[in-house]
Amino acid sequence: MSYFQKEFECMPREKIRELQSERLVWQVKRMYERVELFRHRMDELGLTPDDIKGVDDLPRLPFSYKQDLRDYYPYGLFAEPLKNIVRTHASSGTTGKQIVVGYTKNDLDMWADCMARQIYAAGGDENDIVQVSYGYGLFTGGLGAHGGAEKIGATVIPMSSGNTQRQINTMVDFGSTILCCTPSYAMYLGEAVNEAGLRDKIKLKAGIFGAEPWTEDMRRAIEDSLGLKAYDVYGLSEIMGPGVSYECQCQNGMHVNEDMFIAEIIDPDTGEVLPEGEQGELVFTTITKEGFPVIRYRTRDICSLNYEQCECGRTFVRMNKPSGRTDDMLIIRGVNVFPSQIEEVLLKIGEGITPNYQIIIDRENNTDTLDVNVEMTESLFADDVKSIERIENRITSDLRSILGLGAKVHLVNPKTIARSEGKAKRVIDNRNLHD
Numbered sequence: 001m002s003y004f005q006k007e008f009e010c011m012p013r014e015k016i017r018e019l020q021s022e023r024l025v026w027q028v029k030r031m032y033e034r035v036e037l038f039r040h041r042m043d044e045l046g047l048t049p050d051d052i053k054g055v056d057d058l059p060r061l062p063f064s065y066k067q068d069l070r071d072y073y074p075y076g077l078f079a080e081p082l083k084n085i086v087r088t089h090a091s092s093g094t095t096g097k098q099i100v101v102g103y104t105k106n107d108l109d110m111w112a113d114c115m116a117r118q119i120y121a122a123g124g125d126e127n128d129i130v131q132v133s134y135g136y137g138l139f140t141g142g143l144g145a146h147g148g149a150e151k152i153g154a155t156v157i158p159m160s161s162g163n164t165q166r167q168i169n170t171m172v173d174f175g176s177t178i179l180c181c182t183p184s185y186a187m188y189l190g191e192a193v194n195e196a197g198l199r200d201k202i203k204l205k206a207g208i209f210g211a212e213p214w215t216e217d218m219r220r221a222i223e224d225s226l227g228l229k230a231y232d233v234y235g236l237s238e239i240m241g242p243g244v245s246y247e248c249q250c251q252n253g254m255h256v257n258e259d260m261f262i263a264e265i266i267d268p269d270t271g272e273v274l275p276e277g278e279q280g281e282l283v284f285t286t287i288t289k290e291g292f293p294v295i296r297y298r299t300r301d302i303c304s305l306n307y308e309q310c311e312c313g314r315t316f317v318r319m320n321k322p323s324g325r326t327d328d329m330l331i332i333r334g335v336n337v338f339p340s341q342i343e344e345v346l347l348k349i350g351e352g353i354t355p356n357y358q359i360i361i362d363r364e365n366n367t368d369t370l371d372v373n374v375e376m377t378e379s380l381f382a383d384d385v386k387s388i389e390r391i392e393n394r395i396t397s398d399l400r401s402i403l404g405l406g407a408k409v410h411l412v413n414p415k416t417i418a419r420s421e422g423k424a425k426r427v428i429d430n431r432n433l434h435d
């Protein structure tokens with residue numbers, strides 16, 4: 001069975017715009033009638049649905065924000081009555097009131113299509129055994145990947161996250177061929193598999209990893225530890241969940257499912273749409289979603305779009321891996337720092353350290369401090385003090401070169417940094433505790 005939807009994924013660009021225009025007009029009219037906040041913002045701009053003729057009019061429409069979901073918690077932004085909502089998902093709410101999103105039956109079918117495209121693009125089909133090790137429940141990861149695997153006809157193992165030894169035993173005994181989880185958990189699984197001497201016993205050929213940022217060096221480390229090809233999948237609950245965009249085997253950007261979503265890049269400060277190829281904030285509009293649609297949702301992710309046809313034959317626009325988030329950016333002593341920059345430095349070192357690290361920001365005497373704790377390998381731990389100091393000095397030098405500021409680097413004992421079975425907690429910012 002082929003899940004390569006050529007009528008969509010290889011559609012000529014002009015046809016994509018025609019389809020998007022038709023669906024955008026439908027969605028704007030529908031939301032104006034059903035979503036009070038959207039109608040209010042349209043009215044403030046002096047716009048009616050009749051003013052929107054197609055994609056060219058998209059920049060005229062108002063933005064939407066994560067705070068909107070909190071302000072209208074839980075169901076205030078739904079465009080369907082609850083009797084038509086067959087599932088809800090929600091964020092953890094660790095940084096404020098949780099956000100809630102809803103799906104109709106048709107929404108779930110489209111979401112499954114999105115993830116099925118990703119699995120197929122990673123070489124999967126009905127002969128594969130997909131181990132889903134994202135968390136199930138209110139988090140969108142587990143059920144999102146699960147739906148896509150079922151759609152393509154694969155055998156699904158709904159493991160959820162946690163219980164690492166059981167994950168590995170299942171991987172070996174059931175013959176899992178595709179793994180779906182967060183990249184940080186994939187790193188942990190790879191470490192555990194190799195420590196158990198089971199690297200030759202697993203049959204994984206591909207991994208689909210998302211829900212948190214990761215670097216190309218981390219991709220190579222995962223591929224080396226688990227013997228698979230690692231694919232990036234992008235998504236967020238506010239838009240759909242995992243599968244909004246996906247990597248093909250060319251791995252030169254993630255194809256946005258443009259028959260369902262319109263992507264824009266804007267200047268994060270002015271809100272102006274940027275020319276093709278420029279880097280800025282990623283904005284999404286859902287043009288087929290029924291239960292919880294959004295217009296021009298500001299993701300805060302920083303990336304660029306590539307509209308050239310991919311070597312795989314797909315014409316869907318490709319988004320480059322986000323370089324960071326406007327709301328994840330750390331300002332330390334007046335310098336803009338993204339955690340991904342620190343991770344990239346650490347993974348390039350390789351020698352003597354593991355991929356497990358933690359960034360700690362604090363404030364002393366009104367001055368910000370930056371500490372980076374990095375786990376040593378067992379071999380370096382058993383080595384002499386001078387070897388440890390040499391690597392600490394190298395990391396310190398490389399971080400200063402990349403970040404433009406000094407950091408205190410501490411190589412800590414093996415297995416002293418807590419492992420994550422979901423999204424990794426890489427940054428601890430203690431400055432708010434003193435404000």
